Amino acid sequence: MSDSTRSRTTPLIVSVCYVRHAVSEPQACARFVSDVFGLQQVADQNGEYAFRSDDRYRTVSLSSDQGDGASVGIEVWDEAVLQEIGERLREHSFAVRTANPDECRRRYVCSALLAEDASGNRIDLVTRPTRSGRRYFPPRDAGIVGFQGIGLRSTDHVRDLAFWRVLGAEVTDWVGDIAYLRIDNLHHRIALYPSRRNGLLYAAFEVEALDQIMQNSYFMQENQVKIIQGPGRQAASGQIFLHVEGPDGLILSYVTGIAEVSDKPRPPRQFPLTAKSLCNWGSENKGVPELSARA
DSSP states (O other), X not given: OOHHHHHHHOXXXXXXXXXXXXXXXXXXXXXXXXXXXXXXXXXXXXXXXXXXXXXXXXSEEEESOTTTXXXXXXXESOHHHHHHHHHHHHHTTOOEEEOOHHHHHHHTOSEEEXXXXXXXXXXXXXXXXXXXXXXXXXXXXXXXXXXXXXXXXXXXXXXXXXXXXXXXXEEEEEETTEEEEESSSBSOSEEEEEOSSOEEEEEEEEESSHHHHHHHHHHHHXXXXXXXXEEEEOTTTOOEEEEEEOGGGOEEEEEEOOOBOOSSOOOOEXXXXXXXXXXXXXXXXXXXXXXXXXX
């Protein structure tokens, strides 16, 4: 199948399917993710604390392993596409290697290529991530219905964009040099934030509606959890958000109301890097440079 034929029939990548985050206080972070934020904890295996947010077997894993314990999982259409993507990444001089069976077992996937973008963010390109046969049942009714997407810190913005474009992602809109990337019919699943360091900025989880954003905001205030920003609304995507911070600087987000992208193509829009572009409701960011309007 030619590239042009595939682009008209099947995507290269399907979803952002998990995050594996390295933390220095895994037990404290695990309690926050489960009891406070509201994800369902599943059996601890391989020294990791794992959590569900939907019908997938796991979408968040926490580990103290700074080496193999941090990555973002991107689901690829099939094995043939996985190999094609690997060849393309190597042609563009990105680091990529085939995961061994143990690494695939730890990620609960059938096969994987372990890659790095130009910033050094670890990206797992995986096929057939495991689904759970049991319904998602969280310990707290936070209204979470699924894993929505991620924000990544980028120290080499041009090359990082090239990396994601090899995977078939497209820039929907810009806020300054912040790039919102789409891989399906939603405005974005991935956001790249210029930064002085790499790593996961936040993981975002969709909730049912605005009511759940507000309820979670009140819950966090009552339990003295730091709210980084929100409730707020992105100007470009229309997405309503609430960013909260747990132990070890772990940032998780509740989101809802993101715009869908029309089938009619349009060029990316440019928004200025101002507070109103980042939140047109006027909520202020507290202490995270990447989420601030700065020159």
